[in-house]
Amino acid sequence: xxxxxxxxxxxxxxxxxxxxxxxxxxxxxxxxxxxxxxxxxxxxxxxxxxxxxxxxxxxxxxxxxxxxxxxxxxxxxxxxxxxxxxxxxxxxxxxxxxxxxxxxxxxxxxxxxxxxxxxxxxxxxxxxxxxxxxxxxxxxxxxxxxxxxxxxxxxxxxxxxxxxxxxxxxxxxxxxxxxxxxxxxxxxxxxxxxxxxxxxxxxxxxxxxxxxxxxxxxxxxxxxxxxxxxxxxxxxxxxxxxxxxxxxxxxxxxxxxxxxxxxxxxxxxxxxxxxxxxxxxxxxxxxxxxxxxxxxxxxxxxxx
Numbered sequence: 001x002x003x004x005x006x007x008x009x010x011x012x013x014x015x016x017x018x019x020x021x022x023x024x025x026x027x028x029x030x031x032x033x034x035x036x037x038x039x040x041x042x043x044x045x046x047x048x049x050x051x052x053x054x055x056x057x058x059x060x061x062x063x064x065x066x067x068x069x070x071x072x073x074x075x076x077x078x079x080x081x082x083x084x085x086x087x088x089x090x091x092x093x094x095x096x097x098x099x100x101x102x103x104x105x106x107x108x109x110x111x112x113x114x115x116x117x118x119x120x121x122x123x124x125x126x127x128x129x130x131x132x133x134x135x136x137x138x139x140x141x142x143x144x145x146x147x148x149x150x151x152x153x154x155x156x157x158x159x160x161x162x163x164x165x166x167x168x169x170x171x172x173x174x175x176x177x178x179x180x181x182x183x184x185x186x187x188x189x190x191x192x193x194x195x196x197x198x199x200x201x202x203x204x205x206x207x208x209x210x211x212x213x214x215x216x217x218x219x220x221x222x223x224x225x226x227x228x229x230x231x232x233x234x235x236x237x238x239x240x241x242x243x244x245x246x247x248x249x250x251x252x253x254x255x256x257x258x259x260x261x262x263x264x265x266x267x268x269x270x271x272x273x274x275x276x277x278x279x280x281x282x283x284x285x286x287x288x289x290x291x292x293x294x295x296x297x298x299x300x301x302x303x304x
Contacts, residue, residue, distance in 0.1 A: 002043075002068075003039075003040065004069075005036065006036045006037065006040040007040070007069045008069065009022065009026075009033045009036045010062060010066060010069070011066050011069045011070065013037065013049070014058050014063070014066045017055075018055060018056060019033050019034055019037075037049060046059075046061045047059050048062035048065065070139070070140065073140065074140045077140065078279075080092075081282045082280065092121055092122070092284065093122045093123075094122075094123055094124070094143050094144065094284060095124040095126070095136075095143045095144075096124065096125045096126070096143070096145070097126050097128045097132070097136040097141075097146075097147070098126070098127060098133070098145070098146040099129070099147050099200075099201075100127045100225060100226050100227070102146050102271075103125075103127060105295070105296065106125070106146065106292070109295045110294075110295040110296070111125075113295070114288050114291045117287065118284050118287065128147075129196075129199040129200045129224065130149060130200055130201035131200075133145040133147040133150070133274075134147070134151065134156065137275060138153075138156075140276070143279065143281075143285055144273065144274075144275055144288065144289065144292075145272075145274045145275070146272075146274075146296075147201060147274065148164070148243055148269075148270070148271050148272070149202065149204060149205050149269055149272075150272050155278075156275070157274060157275050157277045158272055158274050159273045159274065159289055159293070160272065160273040160289075160293045160296075161271070161272050161273075162271045162272075162296065162297065162298045162299065163268060163269070163270055164243040164244065164269050164270060165243070165269065166202075166209065166242070166244075166260070166261045166263065166269055167241070167242060167258035167260050167261060168183055168188055168240070168241055168258075168261055169230070169233055169239070169240040169242055169252065169257070169259075170233060170237075170238075171233060171234060171236070171237075171238075171255060171256060171257070172254075172255055172256065172257050174191075174237060174239075174257070175237070176188070176191070179259075182259065182260050182261065182262040183261060184261065184262045184263065185209065185215045186213070186215055188217075188239050188241070189215070189217070191237050191238065191239045192220035192221070192236075192238045192239070193218070193219045193220055193221075193238070194220065194239065194240040194241070195217065195219040195222050195240075195241060196222070196223065196224065196242070197222055197224045199224075201243075205243070208265060209263045209265045212263075212265045213263065213265070229242070230252065230253070230256065234255055234256065241261075244258045271296075271298075273289065273292055273296075
């Protein structure tokens with residue numbers, strides 16, 4: 001039988017890209033991981049890691065074992081969830097992956113109300129970009145994702161959507177507020193522009209609009225934080241291009257104004273609540289989905 005501890009160390013070497021990185025995450029020495037992986041190779045009489053300069057990479061056999069470990073972990077989680085439901089015990093853990101812009105709303109409204117009903121459920125809330133949220137769901141590191149402009153992947157299930165226009169967020173005294181019409185991308189180019197980095201859905205759809213209108217955006221500031229970009233705008237004539245509509249999901253400070261962009265691209269930009277397609281949802285998870293949808297004013301697709 002395969003030793004689960006040795007498999008776990010091999011899996012984390014693959015996940016974090018090296019022995020030292022895995023050791024840092026697991027808070028063990030690199031020699032411990034190297035020794036356990038070496039022992040696993042001896043047990044199987046197979047090579048699992050190859051050295052490439054100072055780095056290591058998995059062989060095809062190593063990747064196969066990591067896939068097996070990942071599937072086993074997912075199966076174990078789903079089995080425990082089903083057994084909890086059979087016992088009607090309101091205990092367990094729900095892992096949320098959310099965009100930074102949704103954090104205040106989620107913590108102050110749906111999570112507060114949910115935990116009054118399910119005080120025995122522990123919550124793990126991680127702030128991620130769109131691509132990181134999708135990866136966390138597919139890798140079974142998160143149960144529910146709340147994000148923006150996720151790809152139409154067959155492995156994802158979309159439970160709710162909310163259409164959100166792309167806006168130029170500016171200071172209330174910014175010249176664009178006196179334009180007399182909705183600005184176009186070309187109107188923004190004379191001002192310092194702030195953008196999210198590429199892994200965010202809001203940045204991806206902004207780039208899509210720019211390409212379709214043959215506009216080249218040269219940002220003054222690129223960041224992975226909405227807060228940094230909002231502060232950038234608050235200080236002067238900067239413009240932050242972001243998805244925004246007044247809603248329970250997201251608010252901005254009183255000194256900022258969202259100006260919906262006038263763009264012709266036929267793309268629907270949406271905030272979405274998603275899970276992995278084959279993820280078994282416990283009663284508690286389904287209840288949390290309903291709390292999120294109701295509190296955030298979403299259009300519901302389905303909750304099985």
